Amino acid sequence: xxxxQNTWAKALLLTATVLAASALPAVTxxxxxxxxxxxxxxxxxxxxxxxxxxxxxQIRSFNSLVGTWPKYTEISAQDQVAxxxxxxxxxxxxxxxxxxxxxxxxxxxxxRVKEAGFKTIRVPLFTFKHIAxxxxxxxxxxxxxxxxxxxxAVKNKLTVILDEHDFEDCAKDVDACAVLLPxxxxxxxxxxxxxxxxxxxxxLNEPNGGVDAKIWNTWVPDLISIxxxxxxxRNIIVGPVMWNSADQLSTLELPAADRHLIATFHxxxxxxxxxxxxxxxxxxxxxxxxxxxxxxxxxxxxDTTFDKVTAWSKANNRPMFLGEYGTYxxxxxxxxxxxxxxxxxxxxxDDRGFARAYWYYQDxxxxxxxxxxxxxxxxxxxxxxxxxxxxxQ
Numbered sequence: 001x002x003x004x005q006n007t008w009a010k011a012l013l014l015t016a017t018v019l020a021a022s023a024l025p026a027v028t029x030x031x032x033x034x035x036x037x038x039x040x041x042x043x044x045x046x047x048x049x050x051x052x053x054x055x056x057x058q059i060r061s062f063n064s065l066v067g068t069w070p071k072y073t074e075i076s077a078q079d080q081v082a083x084x085x086x087x088x089x090x091x092x093x094x095x096x097x098x099x100x101x102x103x104x105x106x107x108x109x110x111x112r113v114k115e116a117g118f119k120t121i122r123v124p125l126f127t128f129k130h131i132a133x134x135x136x137x138x139x140x141x142x143x144x145x146x147x148x149x150x151x152x153a154v155k156n157k158l159t160v161i162l163d164e165h166d167f168e169d170c171a172k173d174v175d176a177c178a179v180l181l182p183x184x185x186x187x188x189x190x191x192x193x194x195x196x197x198x199x200x201x202x203x204l205n206e207p208n209g210g211v212d213a214k215i216w217n218t219w220v221p222d223l224i225s226i227x228x229x230x231x232x233x234r235n236i237i238v239g240p241v242m243w244n245s246a247d248q249l250s251t252l253e254l255p256a257a258d259r260h261l262i263a264t265f266h267x268x269x270x271x272x273x274x275x276x277x278x279x280x281x282x283x284x285x286x287x288x289x290x291x292x293x294x295x296x297x298x299x300x301x302x303d304t305t306f307d308k309v310t311a312w313s314k315a316n317n318r319p320m321f322l323g324e325y326g327t328y329x330x331x332x333x334x335x336x337x338x339x340x341x342x343x344x345x346x347x348x349x350d351d352r353g354f355a356r357a358y359w360y361y362q363d364x365x366x367x368x369x370x371x372x373x374x375x376x377x378x379x380x381x382x383x384x385x386x387x388x389x390x391x392x393q
Contacts, residue, residue: 066194
């Protein structure tokens with residue numbers, strides 16, 4: 001389904017049906033904050049004269065917060081990537097933090113990331129389940145929590161990437177995604193139009209399944225145009241289909257005139273090593289003991305892929321962001337192997353001028369580089385990511 005501005009009214013009418021069909025919450029707010037108003041004709045807005053005191057307080061709170069942030073100043077996509085440097089994925093949408101539940105996340109985590117030497121956090125957002133009314137508005141309480149994460153990033157002088165991470169829902173129901181995704185970006189882009197340039201938007205993580213290259217290349221310019229209504233020069237991250245595969249970069253079509261775009265790809269090769277034992281990957285779930293020791297052949301595989309990405313980047317004049325890479329550790333006790341792979345991939349990105357974000361900050365025996373139970377960094381992984389970090393010594 002192709003959602004452009006001239007079909008937006010139809011999209012709004014479809015939203016109520018999609019919300020019901022997908023079992024998303026359909027709570028009707030009496031009032032919606034004007035700071036989250038979206039739509040080309042204010043169709044996504046509620047008159048200020050009917051706002052409740054609660055909504056007015058929410059607006060004042062948000063405006064006061066934005067007032068403490070540096071003003072937005074334009075930055076080129078190339079300079080943004082240089083500033084992003086080494087980053088990490090953190091506080092993903094599955095964390096209880098987003099629903100007010102019991103979470104191990106604290107403000108200190110963001111400070112710790114900064115002090116370790118990371119320059120960027122990528123925040124994977126599951127927005128669809130936080131749509132709170134039939135017009136596609138995001139829940140104000142959820143937005144307050146997102147405000148807080150952005151505020152922490154700004155105060156710690158970190159780039160923060162708002163990564164729309166509902167890729168599985170989009171893969172399964174393309175028509176629903178075609179309605180919900182524009183709603184989300186109208187809301188987010190309107191709300192954060194005055195945020196500093198260190199706030200970067202990522203349109204959709206790992207499009208795959210039903211969202212093939214043909215569909216994705218139809219959606220991309222429309223989604224970008226939604227953001228551009230309120231954020232004409234903010235940098236936007238866009239990746240190819242097939243889970244942001246480097247091999248699919250050649251299929252990605254970006255608006256030639258828009259120079260504030262950053263291309264992204266993900267790298268988990270070889271999957272039999274990085275995902276051995278992972279229950280969500282049937283092909284690798286039962287694998288154990290797969291090694292990665294940095295042989296000439298193993299290193300060449302990384303270089304071949306990264307050189308192809310470099311060639312595409314230069315041919316299309318688009319800076320690159322390696323948005324995810326990491327190794328699943330629950331059934332891989334070879335920490336030296338995991339560190340060697342992480343070091344090799346990090347260096348391959350750095351040598352070619354790519355920004356990068358490791359997956360993931362903290363999640364027990366999975367990919368995490370911070371061990372919350374022990375209250376310490378997994379030093380071999382941290383040193384592989386940040387060789388000069390004092391925390392890794």
